[in-house]
Each structure stands twice: as structure tokens, then as C-alpha cells.
Amino acid sequence: MVKRIGMNGDTAVAYAVKQADVDVIAAYPITPQTIIVEKLSEYVNNGELNAAYVPVESEHSALSACVGASLAGARVFTATASQGLALMYEILYIASSLRTTIVMALGNRALSAPINIHCSHDDAYAARDAGWIQLFAENVQEAYDLTLQAFRISEDKNVLLPTIVNLDGFILTHSLEGVNVFEDEDIAKFLPPKEPIQPIDPENPITYGPLGLFDSYIEFKKQQAEAMKASYPHILQAFKEFEEFSGRSYKPIKTLGMEDAEIAIMVLGSTAGTVREVVRKMREKGEKVGTISLTLYRPFPEEELKKVLKGVKVLAVMDRSYSFGSPGAQLFMDVTATLINMKEKPLIFNVIYGLGGRDLVPNHVLSIIEKAKEYAELGEVSEKEIWIGVRE
């Protein structure tokens, strides 16, 4: 049974977390995710969710408490954004290295300074190297669906890695949408209770987090690297099972028109919808354009990306963030590194857009496509990095 409820991204995430029958929530308020933790406290205090809500005194403690709770065998959730994620940074690596199964909703928000509460992907990118699986929602329905799937993925015995569900700050966290939700009693068919692996147990004492020096550290890291790589087929399996359960299909990469596209735009998060709309209209006029968006950002879907990019002449990679002093912003570097050894690869340029919540309108997308066409004709990229929507 499915019902349709009007929810914003935050309440949709909270609803999914409640339905996941989470055991421990440790969180600290920060815009734009605050509604999630407000809603969860409400569920707990009204007896609708049988969980411990730990109202910690900082994000650093939020994630630390989550690490402890996850090791103790609990299903664990937290939510944060920008500065909060930055404060958690130290513990992000510990959470993944200790193979916890924490699920975190990240209401993507720009990092200070200047202080800003609106969308950038600075926070998601800041976590990219930390050993977390990362999913990106494009709309509120996906935020709900991916939150449920995140628990299923993280707690899979073959995965045991924490997962971040990204949803664009305000654009998704605060936008109202009709969302198809499951009945509570049906959830267990897709998401059974957590079966913890080697939890804290006084009858079977384990030392968690020992000192690993030069004679063991690199082996731990190699194992962790392999665990992240090996999670990929299990993530696909979770997507498949979710499709059987819900009828809604999830794939690491979403595409439109990539079967014959010569010009392609690649993007993360809610902007994918805007880009897709422009691309659809252009394709109706017979233009060979296409778009790619990622649902799965970590582990990065390299092979799929290589496949869909075959035959593309120019690729615009859109980043809602910036990596100062780097040869490109973060997604751009991911893509170029993926394609580096391909014999025939597209020309690639980087589009910086939407920082701190600056709107991206269809005309911007059109200008990106125009630029790509220009490069296609030239046969080279004259300007590798373009900022759009910036006042002159």
C-alpha cells in the first residue's frame, strides 16, 4: 500500500527515518536540516518512534555519539549541513574506518565565509574522501526513497559503511512536494531490522579503534579501499530490491539523450531537473544534446560514466562548489580522472554555478550548451573554467 503526503525534503527524510524504526538519533540543529531533527524529536516525544534522541552540544559530539551507538549495535541517524559537517570532519573518517553503519542526511549548504545558509555542495565534497557512501537526491521523493535505501545499503553485511544522503539546502529541504510513502508495516519487507556485525558485547570483548602504526595502518586502509569498491554491486542490488518493492527505479547514473548526444551536461542534485527540462526541449528540436546526473557519488560510478560518454564530443561538468587552487572543481576532477585513460574522450570544461543558493535558470543551461557547441566546432576548449550567474 502506498499513500501520497505533502512533505518538504526535511520532513520526508524524517518520515523515512521514523519508518526505518531507527534506534538512536544524535544531532545538533543547523539550517537547513533543522526541520529533520525537530520532526524526529516530535516523533520520539509523542511515542511514534521508539528511539533515543541524544540532543548533543555540537555536531562533533553528534557524530561521535553516532559512532558509539552504531558500534553498540543500534540503527543510527544524524543530519547536518555545511559548518556542522565541517565540525564533524575528524569523526567522518573514524565513522567509516570503524565500519559503522550511520546514515546522515546532509542538507547541502555553502561553507562560510561569508556565512550563507543556502545551497552549495561544499559540504558533500568535503566528505568525498572520508570513506562514506554518498547519494544525491534530485527531488523530495528521492530524498525519502534514498533515506530508506541508505539504511539498507549501509547495514548490508557486504558493505558496512556509513552513508550520506545529500539533498540541496532549501531547494529540496524546504520545498513542498507530493511524496509517495509506504505504510509503516510494509517497510520491513525492504528494510529488515539491523543485524549488527561484531557489536559491543561484554560477553565477547573486542577492542575497537586500537593504535595502528606503520606495521598495520596501510593494510587497514587497503581493506577499507576494497570495502568501498566492493560495495558497488551491493548498492546496485539494494536499488534493484527497492525497485521491486516500490516500482521506482534507481540507478547510479541518470541520463537523458545519452544514446546519441554529442553535447552533454553533467550535474548533481536538484539542478538535474532544470537541465533535463532544457535538454528535453532541445532534443524535441532535433539537437543531439544529453544530460547525466549522479544518484551515486561515492563510490564514483566510473564504468557507467565511461559507457554513457561514448561518442560525446563536448562535456560540461557543473560544480556547485569550488576547489581553490585545484585544476578544476571537485566533480570535474572526478570526471577527468575517470576518463584519463580512455582513448576517445570528450573535450571537457567546468561550469561553476549556483554558489550559496544563486539561482540557475534555463537560460543559463542554454548558454552552457552554446559554449559546448562552440568548443565542438573549435575542436578545443579555450576556457576550461566558466562561472555562470555571476554579476559582472
Added chain:
Amino acid sequence: MSGLNLIKTLKEIPREELLAPGHRLCAGCGAPIIARFVLKAIEGPKVVVNATGCLEVATTIFPYTSWKVPWVHSAFENAASTASGIEAAFRILEKKKGKKSPKVIVFGGDGGTFDIGLQALSGALERGHDLIYICYDNEAYMNTGIQRSSATPKGASTTTSPAGKVIPGKLERKKDLIGIAVAHGIKYAATANPAYPIDLFNKIRKAASVKGPTVIHYFTPCPTGWRADPSRSIEIARLAVQTRVWPLYECDNGVWKLNVNVKKPKPVEEYLRLQGRFRHLLKPENRWLLEEIKRDIEANWERILKLTGLS
């Protein structure tokens, strides 16, 4: 609250060792004493959370571990919050699945407690998690090589507060950890010292009997950092009490009690002389600082007498 099973003699201390030998803590270190005592004094299932520090690095060098109980290390400043999560998880899992909650024990050094972990500790105390927090205070960042902390006593020479020609060591006073802990309204807080093992053992038992957060502030001799003879650690610890440098007292449900009343204190020089970190204080040019330290010790003693209703 379970029945308080306090001891009167050392013979009553259980013989079972849950901290295995072979760890790499220095000879004369006070930390393993309290770790062993805690594991002996607290009966039933337990889990230990350890902040980064000497006790942590020296007992769990992979692939070895000294701990025969579940033991968790996450980071430096977050032992209290990691423990909060463990406690909260067991509390809810007990409700949902009937899994019995273990007692949660936290060990943090003075750096991990007075300085970088103070916020996490304050949060855990305020939220009322059922845990025992033990600060093993060796009065400096010993694990990184003897740097000053806010628990370093006035006058002590450390690598970041060296006894120089112009500034003769640390000039600031030590923070009042027990005062900070009690200000959270917790039910039990106490100072402890390895030279008073029965007092130490019973304080752990008292703390463990409380439902809610408790704090024990434990004097931890560090021969390496204090430049002292490892064979004299307990003597130094005893002198700390006998000179009124380290008063033994507790706050039990709001009632303050002095555990060892030092009516005729020994001269503080006897305590200072045994430690290289204080030796410069005995030079004539630093007499002013020594006098200031003596005044501080007496003022603190008077404060505690007032608290405990003895003045």
C-alpha cells in the same frame, strides 16, 4: 541503586585482572592502577571508552590489546560523547530487545578532560547519561611530550611552560574540575589518589552505584613527565595529599565530605623536591612563586573545609 559493597581492607579487592599485563605504560605510571581498580570495583557487564592519550596508545597497539572488556577509542575530545551514544544505544536496545545494558566507563587524561574534551564532558553530564567519567590527571599532555594543560599546576615546568629566566614555569592556576562537574548537578563527584587505595576503590563503587553521570578526578603520578623516580610514585602521591596539594574529598548528592583531613600538613617542599618539574621553585629567585603556590594551597584547603562544613 544497587547495594553499596564498600571495602575496609585491601584483601577484599577482587583478584581478577581485566587489564592484562604487557602494555607499554611507563614504570611508575598511575594510570594502569586506576584502570585495574575500576575493572575490579565495577561488577557486571561493562564497556570502556578511552580518549586519545597515554592509557589509550599504550594498551592497544595493534594487534595486541590489554583490555578483557569491550573497549572503544574514537578520538581525543569526544570520549564523553562517544560514551553518550553507547549508553543511549544500550538504553534503547534494552527497551526494544531486552539486551542488558553494561556500565559505561570513560577514561580521559587531563588534556582530554580539562581542555579539548571539556565541552563533550559538559554535554554528557548535562544530558544525564548513565556513565562514570574518570579523569586520570597527570597534569600535562604527557603523550605528546609534556606540554602544559589547564590542569598543569602553577609553577610546573613543562615543554610549553618551561622554567625560563624570565617566566619560571606555568603561572596560571589549575582548573577546578570537581567544581565544574558538580555545577552540572550530578549526583557524585570525587577526587582520588593511588596512595589511598581503599578510598579510591570505594569511590569507584559509589560512583558505579549511581544511575546517571559521575566524575572521579584521579591523581596520576607520571615519572616521565614529572622527572621523578618511578619507584617513588606512590610516595609522591601520598605527599600530594599530606601537603594539601591534592585534597581527597567528594560530593555525594550535594553533600560535600572531606575524606582525609590533613590537620598538620607537611611542608610542600617535600612534595616539590621529588619532582624535576618543580625543582626550580626551590631556587631563591623563585621564592615569590613558591610563596604564591603555598597561599593558593591554603586558600584551596580553606575553600574545601568550608564546603565540607569543617571550618
